[in-house]
Amino acid sequence: MNQDYLIEALAPLVFRSGKPFGAQAGVDGAAFPLPSSLAGLLRTLYADQQKAEFSEDLRKIPVAGPLLARRDADGKTRPLAPRPADALYLKDGGLTRVVRLSPGPLPQDTGCDLREDLLPLRMTERLDGKPVPGPQFWPLDRLMEWGAGVTVEFRTLETEGLGALAAEERTHVALDDTTLASDDGRLFQTGGIDLAPCQEAGTWQQHDLVFLARTEIKLNSTLATFGGERRLSRLHGRATGGWPGHPGDLEAKILAAKGLRLSLATPAIFAEGHLPGWLDQKTLVGSPPACPALSLKLRAVAVERWLPVSGWDLAKHQPRAMRKAVAAGAVYWFELLNVPAPGFLDTLWLKPVSDHAQDRLDGFGLALPGAWNPIAHQ
Structure with a gap:
């Protein structure tokens, strides 16, 4: 039987982006956690709570997530999904529009190097606009509407979606192994994602961001270290409006x-x-x-x-x-x-x-x- 969980970050969380890391690597920017990070967290908590040994059997525990969600003050969650790759943000005069890319044949007397049995993607409307940044996460219900062919307004996504995860950067210094003092010139930075309520338009928001997860194992609510630098998070049981289900039709x-x-x-x-x-x-x-x-x-x-x-x-x-x-x-x-x-x-x-x-x-x-x-x- 599936068990649903909510992960609440108690501090900015650090997840490696996967790029090289060292004295000359610069900032390892804030990155969204990989599914394997969540799987490692839940399996480790299960081993600790069950007093079980770490073995290959733990890797056989299926884990789904993480999904990002907005949690309101009353505890209700609204899942968010990554912006679909078939949606473009284009500036048309003073208005930003969400333009759809759709599979279809190429016009006559045109060609590309795509394999012949795959359809190319084309804009569904002619628009000489300039690509602009926009919300990186959409409400899941808006994504389902988009997938069904419904037009989604950019202003709606700005209000209900999420432009980007708030980032926090920290500067660190390397220590000399002999003297245990700081090693001159060896500074590096790490980036973390901050899911706490933020200030927008001069007011503090009444919601924060959480992660949703699903697995077959039963876990007790507990504190946990999710990500690097042992930053604390709290694992909760099923939340109101937790793991999303599909539309009935x-x-x-x-x-x-x-x-x-x-x-x-x-x-x-x-x-x-x-x-x-x-x-x-x-x-x-x-x-x-x-x-x-x-x-x-x-x-x-x-x-x-x-x-x-x-x-x-x-x-x-x-x-x-x-x-x-x-x-x-x-x-x-x-x-x-x-x-x-x-x-x-x-x-x-x-x-x-x-x-x-x-x-x-x-x-x-x-x-x-x-x-x-x-x-x-x-």
Whole structure:
């Protein structure tokens, strides 16, 4: 049975961005926690509370998350999701608009180096605007509306979404091993994310930011050190409006459209770069690991810059090799090749789609399904 948890940060949290770190590396900027960081936290707490030994069995505990959420003063949470890669912020005169990228054939007498069986992405409206920054996190319900083809206003995202995680930088000094005094000239900085209530428009907000998690193990509410430098967080049981569920009519809409849109809520790791390894690399046909009864054909992809993923191997006491992950927010469009049995959406909603079984257990590649009509985009 699934157990839902909420993680409340009691101090700015430090998570490595994955880039080289040293005297000349500069600031290791504030980074959103990787799914493996959350998995390590929950499995460690389980071992401590159950007085269990650290073994490979702990790695078999499935963990999903972290999802960012806004928590109001009454304790109710509203999940947030990364900005989808098929949404652009363009400045049109004095107005910023959210412009959709949609799969479709190229106009006549044009071409690109994309493989022929994948559709390119095109703006759904002609707009000579300038790209501008905007909210990095959308309310989950707005993301689902966007996936269903509904236009989302930029002002709405500014009000309900999140521009960026507040960052806190700290300067550190290296110590000489012999004298235990500061080593001249060896300064470095770390960046942390601050989830506490912030000041906007001259007033303090009545909400803070928390992380949502789901796993099969039962944990007691407790203090925990999440991330680096042993910064404290508090683990709570299920919160009001905790782990999000899918809309009740979404499965019927997917079957009616005969197409599927998957947006990544957490980074995914695939053997073939941005292409899932569970797809045949010649035909681009395959089935998601969590739903083998579903036959899909990949039609289009929207991805942004890859994300470095590394960590520390506790068993071998050495750093893990760096891998390239598809960043959260990437969007994949599929054509349905069969009619799956009722209830298939339960096996896809916020379930991992990464290639390797251990990456799926760690929560890499949680997917948010939506309906997509492939015939309308041919």
